[in-house]
Amino acid sequence: MTQYLVTGVAGFIGRSIAAALLARGESVRGVDSFITGKRANLAGLEAMDFIVGDLTDPAVCERASAGVEIVFHEAALASVPRSVADPVNTNRNCVDATLNLLVAARAAGVRRVIYAGSSSVYGDTPTLPKHEEMSPNPVSPYAVAKLAGEHYMRSFTRVYGLETVTLRYFNVFGPYQDPTSHYSGVLAIFCRKMLAGEQPTIFGDGEQSRDFTYIENVVQGNLLAAAAPADKVSGRVMNTATGSAITLNQTFEMLSGLTGYRGKPAYAEPRQGDIRNSLADIRLAGELLGYAPEVDFREGLRRTVEWYRQGA
Ligand code: UD1
Numbered sequence: 001m002t003q004y005l006v007t008g009v010a011g012f013i014g015r016s017i018a019a020a021l022l023a024r025g026e027s028v029r030g031v032d033s034f035i036t037g038k039r040a041n042l043a044g045l046e047a048m049d050f051i052v053g054d055l056t057d058p059a060v061c062e063r064a065s066a067g068v069e070i071v072f073h074e075a076a077l078a079s080v081p082r083s084v085a086d087p088v089n090t091n092r093n094c095v096d097a098t099l100n101l102l103v104a105a106r107a108a109g110v111r112r113v114i115y116a117g118s119s120s121v122y123g124d125t126p127t128l129p130k131h132e133e134m135s136p137n138p139v140s141p142y143a144v145a146k147l148a149g150e151h152y153m154r155s156f157t158r159v160y161g162l163e164t165v166t167l168r169y170f171n172v173f174g175p176y177q178d179p180t181s182h183y184s185g186v187l188a189i190f191c192r193k194m195l196a197g198e199q200p201t202i203f204g205d206g207e208q209s210r211d212f213t214y215i216e217n218v219v220q221g222n223l224l225a226a227a228a229p230a231d232k233v234s235g236r237v238m239n240t241a242t243g244s245a246i247t248l249n250q251t252f253e254m255l256s257g258l259t260g261y262r263g264k265p266a267y268a269e270p271r272q273g274d275i276r277n278s279l280a281d282i283r284l285a286g287e288l289l290g291y292a293p294e295v296d297f298r299e300g301l302r303r304t305v306e307w308y309r310q311g312a
Contacts, residue, residue: 002026002027002069002070003027003028003029003067003068003069003070004021004026004027004028004029004068004069004070004071004072004226005028005029005030005031005064005065005068005070005071005072005110006018006021006028006029006030006031006071006072006074007030007031007032007055007064007071007072007073007074007075007101008031008032008037008073008074008075008076008116009030009031009032009037009041009042009045009048009050009074010030010032010034010037010038010039010041010042011032011036011037011038011041011074011075011078012041012172012174012175012176012177012178012215013074013116013169013172013215013218014030014032014037014072014074014075015041015042015045015176016174016175016176016215016216016218016219017072017074017219017222017223018030018045018048019044019045020219020223021223022045022047022048027049028045028047028048028049029048029049029050029051029064029068030042030045030048030049030050030051031050031051031052031053031055031060031064031075032050032052032053032075033052033053033054033055033075034052035054035077035093036077036078036178036181036183038178041176051063051064054097055075055093055097055098055100055101056092056093056096056097056100057100058100058103058104061097061100061101061103061104061105062104062107062108064101064104065101065104065105065107065108065110066108067108068105068108068110069110069111069112070110070111070112070113070114070226071101071105071110071112071113071114072114072116072222072226073098073101073113073114073115073116073149074116075093075097076093076094076097076116076145076146077089077090077093077094077142078118078142079142079183079184080120080140080142080143080271080273080274081182081183081271081272081273082142082183083140083141083142083143083145083273084140084141084142084272084273087141090141090142090145091141091145091148094142094145094146094148094149095145095148095149095152098115098148098149098152098153099152101113102152102153102156102162105162106156106160106162110162111162111163112162112163112164112165112226112230112234113153113156113162113163113164113165114164114165114166114167114222114225114226115149115150115153115164115165115166115167116167116169117146117149117150117166117167117168117169117237118142118143118146118168118169119168119169119170119171119211119239119241119278119280120138120139120140120142120143120146120275121136121137121138121143121146121147121150121168122134122136122137122275122278123136123137123138123139123143123275124137124139124275124276125137128245128277128279129211129243129279129280129281130239130278130279130280130281131239131281131283131284132168132237132238132239132281132284139273139275140273141273142273149166150166150237153165153166153235154166154235154237157234157235158235163230163233163234163235164234164235165225165228165233165234165236165238166236166237166238167218167221167222167225167238167239167240167285168237168238168239168240168241168280169213169218169240169241170210170211170212170213170239170240170241170242170278170280171185171186171187171210171211171212171213171278172185172213172214172215172218173185173187173188173212173213173214173215173300173301173304174214174215174216174300174303174304174307175215175303175304175307175308176215176307177215177304179191179192179308180192186210186248186251187212187251187255187301187304188308190251190252190255191255191259191304191305191308192308194255194256194259194261195259195261195305195308195309197261197263199263199264199265199266200252200265200266201265201266201267201268202248202249202252202265202266202267202268203268203269203270203271203274204248204267204269204270204271204274205249205267205270206247206248206249206252206265206267207247207248207249208247208248208274208275208276208277209245209246209247209248209276209277209278209279210245210246210248210278211241211242211243211244211245211278211279211280212242212246212251212297212300212301213240213241213242213293213300214242214293214295214296214297214299214300214301214303214304215300216294216295216300217240217241217242217293217294217295217300218240220291220294221240221285221289221291224285224289224290224291225289228288228289232288233288233289236284236288238284238285238288238289238291239280239281239282239284239285240280240282240285240291241279241280241282241293242280242282242293242296242297243279243280243281243282243293244279244296244297245277245278245279246297249265251301252265254298254301255301255305258301258302258305259305259309
């Protein structure tokens with residue numbers, strides 16, 4: 001039986017991958033430090049073997065990797081503004097932790113590591129859509145840290161023969177995403193505020209655009225990356241997104257309809273380290289993994305609003 005490890009399992013992407021694996025009857029271990037992960041996100045994952053620990057501690061990586069065949073590495077401090085405020089901590093939790101995990105995975109005989117990459121590595125280049133052949137051009141410390149992790153993945157494939165796959169996620173959203181921190185993803189914040197009748201704030205003119213990707217598509221990408229033949233995917237980097245983008249202003253309008261919020265958004269200064277437009281070319285993941293998004297933005301947003309409404 002394949003033993004899977006999910007790092008960052010109390011975060012919303014990690015918990016969603018673990019839930020999908022458990023639903024298939026797989027054997028799953030999860031690890032989380034609860035720096036940003038939430039204990040409540042572990043509800044429904046009781047069948048999982050869970051370790052509380054921080055991947056910046058090599059001993060935790062060792063314990064977590066023992067007996068594992070495939071790792072989904074989702075743990076990170078996932079926020080551009082958090083990295084702008086505290087780049088050292090972002091580096092520690094994204095880069096040091098990733099390197100520790102790779103070292104432990106190799107020592108434990110793990111076969112494959114699938115890494116949560118980020119669209120932020122493309123930075124603010126005018127070329128759209130972003131495709132994997134483009135040179136990365138990270139702006140924020142967060143983007144630099146996520147890119148360093150990618151390079152470590154490829155290095156461990158080239159030097160040690162560990163199978164690695166990087167999936168560059170584009171603005172993932174959906175149920176279980178924490179809406180309570182000002183470092184949270186914009187859709188989580190807007191859903192919470194607008195359902196509560198509070199005015200959301202748009203940083204900038206709202207004409208920035210994102211390829212917002214519903215969580216189920218990301219879970220599907222990960223499961224495909226775990227199953228794909230090594231000669232096709234090992235050492236590769238691919239976008240995981242929808243291939244269409246929407247502006248924040250348009251998103252606000254859609255959310256007004258879904259939440260019943262009647263007000264206007266507030267507008268504030270653009271955020272430091274922000275990029276203007278983001279849109280993915282998803283052909284490579286289609287070719288290598290057979291990936292195609294199953295849930296489009298509108299449907300994903302509808303399900304997400306419903307989830308927050310239930311919780312509210
Ligand atoms: C970036 C990455 C994404 C990564 C994420 C981790 C890009 C294109 N995307 O997302 O892949 O997973 O970091 O956090 O680099 N905003 C508001 N009001 C708010 C909150 C945010 O207007 O209350 C705006 C931001 O200024 C930004 C947009 O919404 O323009 C999206 O912000 P956010 O959800 O934080 O994600 P990114 O920084 O785009």
